[in-house]
Amino acid sequence: MENEVKAPAGAVCAESGEERIPAVRMEGISKRFGHKTANENVSLEIYHGEILSLLGENGSGKTTLMNMLSGIYFPDAGSVYVDGKLVHIRSPKDAFDLHIGMIHQHFKLVDLLTAAENVILGMKGKRLLDLKSVRRRITEICERYGFEVDPDKKVYDMSVSEKQTLEIIKVLYRGADILILDEPTAVLTPQETRRLFGVMRNMKQDGKSIVIITHKLHEVMEISDRVAVLRKGEYIGSLLTKDTDPQQLTDMMVGHRVSLNIERPEPENLRKCLEVEHLTVIDSEGVTKLNDVSFTANGGEILGIAGVAGSGQKELLEVIAGLQNAQNGSSVIYTDMEGRTSSLLGLTPMEIKKLGVALAFVPEDRLGMGLVGDLDITDNMLIRTYMEGHGMFVDFKKPRHLAEEIVRELQVVTPGIDTPIRKLSGGNVQKVLVGREISGHPSLLMSAYAVRGLDINTSFMIYRLMNEQKKRGAAVIFVGEDLDVLLELCDRIMVLCAGQVSGIVDGRTATKEQVGLMMTSLGAGAAGAEEKEGAK
Amino acid sequence: MNQTLAQIISLITTAVSFGTVIMYGSLGEILTEKSGQLNLGVPGIMYLGGIGGLIGAFLYETHTAAPVPGVGLIIALACTVAASVLGGLIYAFLTISLRANQNVTGLTLTIFGSGVANFFGGSLSKLAGGVGQISVASTSSAFRATQHLTDKLGWFDSIFLSYGFMVYLALIIAVVMSIFVNRTRRGLNLRAVGENPATSDAAGINVTLYKYLATCVGAAVSGLGGLYYVMDYIKGTWANDGNIEAVGWLAVALVIFATWKPLRSIWGAYLFGALYWLYNFIPGLSRSSQELFKMLPYIVTILVLITVSLRRKKEDQPPSSLGLSYFREDR
Numbered sequence: 001m002e003n004e005v006k007a008p009a010g011a012v013c014a015e016s017g018e019e020r021i022p023a024v025r026m027e028g029i030s031k032r033f034g035h036k037t038a039n040e041n042v043s044l045e046i047y048h049g050e051i052l053s054l055l056g057e058n059g060s061g062k063t064t065l066m067n068m069l070s071g072i073y074f075p076d077a078g079s080v081y082v083d084g085k086l087v088h089i090r091s092p093k094d095a096f097d098l099h100i101g102m103i104h105q106h107f108k109l110v111d112l113l114t115a116a117e118n119v120i121l122g123m124k125g126k127r128l129l130d131l132k133s134v135r136r137r138i139t140e141i142c143e144r145y146g147f148e149v150d151p152d153k154k155v156y157d158m159s160v161s162e163k164q165t166l167e168i169i170k171v172l173y174r175g176a177d178i179l180i181l182d183e184p185t186a187v188l189t190p191q192e193t194r195r196l197f198g199v200m201r202n203m204k205q206d207g208k209s210i211v212i213i214t215h216k217l218h219e220v221m222e223i224s225d226r227v228a229v230l231r232k233g234e235y236i237g238s239l240l241t242k243d244t245d246p247q248q249l250t251d252m253m254v255g256h257r258v259s260l261n262i263e264r265p266e267p268e269n270l271r272k273c274l275e276v277e278h279l280t281v282i283d284s285e286g287v288t289k290l291n292d293v294s295f296t297a298n299g300g301e302i303l304g305i306a307g308v309a310g311s312g313q314k315e316l317l318e319v320i321a322g323l324q325n326a327q328n329g330s331s332v333i334y335t336d337m338e339g340r341t342s343s344l345l346g347l348t349p350m351e352i353k354k355l356g357v358a359l360a361f362v363p364e365d366r367l368g369m370g371l372v373g374d375l376d377i378t379d380n381m382l383i384r385t386y387m388e389g390h391g392m393f394v395d396f397k398k399p400r401h402l403a404e405e406i407v408r409e410l411q412v413v414t415p416g417i418d419t420p421i422r423k424l425s426g427g428n429v430q431k432v433l434v435g436r437e438i439s440g441h442p443s444l445l446m447s448a449y450a451v452r453g454l455d456i457n458t459s460f461m462i463y464r465l466m467n468e469q470k471k472r473g474a475a476v477i478f479v480g481e482d483l484d485v486l487l488e489l490c491d492r493i494m495v496l497c498a499g500q501v502s503g504i505v506d507g508r509t510a511t512k513e514q515v516g517l518m519m520t521s522l523g524a525g526a527a528g529a530e531e532k533e534g535a536k
Numbered sequence: 537m538n539q540t541l542a543q544i545i546s547l548i549t550t551a552v553s554f555g556t557v558i559m560y561g562s563l564g565e566i567l568t569e570k571s572g573q574l575n576l577g578v579p580g581i582m583y584l585g586g587i588g589g590l591i592g593a594f595l596y597e598t599h600t601a602a603p604v605p606g607v608g609l610i611i612a613l614a615c616t617v618a619a620s621v622l623g624g625l626i627y628a629f630l631t632i633s634l635r636a637n638q639n640v641t642g643l644t645l646t647i648f649g650s651g652v653a654n655f656f657g658g659s660l661s662k663l664a665g666g667v668g669q670i671s672v673a674s675t676s677s678a679f680r681a682t683q684h685l686t687d688k689l690g691w692f693d694s695i696f697l698s699y700g701f702m703v704y705l706a707l708i709i710a711v712v713m714s715i716f717v718n719r720t721r722r723g724l725n726l727r728a729v730g731e732n733p734a735t736s737d738a739a740g741i742n743v744t745l746y747k748y749l750a751t752c753v754g755a756a757v758s759g760l761g762g763l764y765y766v767m768d769y770i771k772g773t774w775a776n777d778g779n780i781e782a783v784g785w786l787a788v789a790l791v792i793f794a795t796w797k798p799l800r801s802i803w804g805a806y807l808f809g810a811l812y813w814l815y816n817f818i819p820g821l822s823r824s825s826q827e828l829f830k831m832l833p834y835i836v837t838i839l840v841l842i843t844v845s846l847r848r849k850k851e852d853q854p855p856s857s858l859g860l861s862y863f864r865e866d867r
């Protein structure tokens with residue numbers, strides 16, 4: 001495979017007719033953290049005026065590799081050449097001096113400062129701050145590449161996409177010619193992504209080199225000129241984007257053939273599990289978050305929930321899980337395997353558990369609501385079972401076994417089960433969380449954005465786990481943002497629009513356009529959808 | 537009527553001179569905390585600063601036939617700065633380089649500082665011939681020289697001009713610090729380090745250097761409070777009564793009261809001073825109710841904390857990384 005992929009990389013040079021000097025050449029780079037190898041003998045070239053995608057699964061060492069270019073880490077072995085000259089990048093400052101700038105996935109901005117203050121942070125200059133000229137230059141950069149940002153806005157008032165824009169301005173202000181963007185689209189809406197890609201193309205026209213770290217294949221295909229693939233810290237190869245396709249890239253990334261189709265078994269033995277009626281939620285500021293929502297979730301099927309972010313998905317799941325209160329007149333009725341019904345409304349999570357309801361919840365906020373970052377895997381298992389044990393003593397044995405089992409079964413990449421969760425990569429954190437939640441054999445499994453930020457392999461593992469629960473007879477509620485996934489995975493999809501149910505459609509027959517329309521305007525296309533429901 | 541006026545003037549001057557001790561302590565701690573270092577060793581550092589200056593002045597005066605006040609003053613200042621920077625360095629090395637827990641290290645430094653200071657205070661007393669016999673009259677007189685211009689100003693003179701130079705120096709330091717923190721490039725970097733060291737590091741700021749400097753310079757400023765207390769407030773002697781520690785904790789409370797703003801700590805310090813000594817001006821208080829009155833500064837600090845957290849104004853919150861160690865390759 002290596003030979004097969006290296007040939008096209010040579011073609012880059014052949015195409016331009018001469019040996020181009022790469023803007024950056026990394027040679028034989030290795031980096032270890034303790035016993036964990038993050039990068040092993042990686043060699044990579046970045047050329048002027050190109051957009052290079054750095055593709056790889058979570059934990060494949062993409063970010064670590066680029067962090068060595070931006071001076072956050074220093075390689076254990078290997079050398080870096082910028083414009084053909086050997087350089088040693090020991091600090092972010094060295095990187096700036098070499099015109100390398102990185103936009104990190106977790107923004108490196110100081111919330112309390114304004115945009116302009118963040119931009120000049122750490123730069124040399126006159127003793128007294130001259131924010132006026134900073135503002136002027138920021139405006140210039142904005143006009144040149146088509147950004148929009150208010151230099152005097154405090155970062156804590158900014159939206160995610162504004163923060164990202166500010167990060168890009170920050171590196172451009174420092175004169176970066178080589179920009180590294182670490183999963184820039186993970187937090188953006190499709191519209192914002194499109195705008196970002198526009199800006200990236202403008203920067204490329206300007207002769208800048210851009211590296212985009214991503215695991216979203218369609219983005220690779222859309223924006224990049226060349227793709228370099230990493231797997232488990234090793235460099236697999238690079239290809240010209242126009243010469244490859246998503247399937248080939250996936251295979252390179254994963255190391256074996258992966259089917260890009262999501263499985264959807266036919267629902268069997270449907271039984272009513274959760275019945276929500278006239279659910280209305282008003283938050284502490286008086287905003288109506290959910291308005292008269294009614295639906296049924298059946299055991300043995302996956303109910304997808306689609307909607308623009310903030311349409312009430314979070315509130316819906318939290319009311320069911322006992323974390324929020326609903327208005328009078330709402331009802332949430334749970335039916336167990338034997339047909340007994342009980343109302344979950346107004347109960348605390350503990351009371352719900354005591355009722356014998358096997359409810360599993362994979363919240364959107366994995367490292368806040370779902371898991372405790374500073375605790376290790378075993379202790380995070382304990383959070384679910386701490387009341388079990390003998391008298392006042394906690395039973396550590398079972399959680400430990402469970403932790404070991406999850407690490408083994410779900411292939412969690414971790415130095416050990418005693419490692420604090422926050423040190424794991426996003427995908428592995430999610431595996432631990434989902435693993436814990438399904439370990440209790442839930443009859444109702446709720447998940448919010450379960451695959452957000454996850455690579456293909458992990459995403460497919462999550463889909464598989466959801467399907468297993470469905471086959472077990474659990475009612476699965478799957479809140480998602482990627483319509484393609486929802487339409488392939490879910491049996492039924494409820495579309496929320498501004499806190500109201502816009503309609504419930506059949507996942508097998510609905511189209512992306514139909515669901516998209518229902519997401520933005522209430523009731524559009526729903527009439528047809530309900531007919532289908534009825535027909536079924 | 538005249539007696540009331542005299543009482544008010546007396547309360548104000550007491551508040552200003554006592555408040556100045558607190559102000560030094562808190563100004564130093566504000567600078568330190570801006571870098572994310574929570575140095576609870578302020579009382580200890582004020583002890584170190586106080587005893588350092590006293591030792592310097594004492595040795596100078598006992599070894600010189602005719603001590604010159606100005607020279608004693610400079611020696612005392614230099615010794616104070618050296619002693620308190622040493623205290624700051626110990627703290628900085630332990631918490632920044634060795635990443636020891638900041639709370640524990642700070643509290644230990646307080647115990648260490650008061651122990652060292654009282655040990656040397658006792659030794660000085662012995663050298664001087666007995667408890668209360670330490671006298672650095674000449675140096676202390678330089679510290680206590682007031683700013684009288686004329687006798688015709690009456691109450692104005694009492695309220696504004698009846699103090700030693702360190703009262704005015706504290707004001708200058710507060711203003712300069714405010715300008716530094718809010719208007720200069722380095723001040724911006726400092727604030728960023730305290731808010732988000734990882735971001736500052738990525739922006740090319742030497743986080744370790746900023747933390748060390750802020751801690752040491754902050755310690756020097758705090759230490760000046762100890763010196764002012766020894767040389768001016770108790771007129772150049774030593775007392776093993778634990779008062780410096782009490783003032784040190786008031787200084788830490790004042791940092792919170794001032795919501796980490798140097799200028800706010802000016803009037804905050806005077807307010808604390810007034811509240812602390814208010815019991816002296818209320819007739820007929822028993823011993824125990826006097827102690828209750830001394831709690832007032834802490835009560836207003838708690839009220840400020842509650843108001844600030846209710847208002848949730850980001851600008852009034854402590855630096856985000858306050859009390860946390862920073863290590864770049866941590867992941």
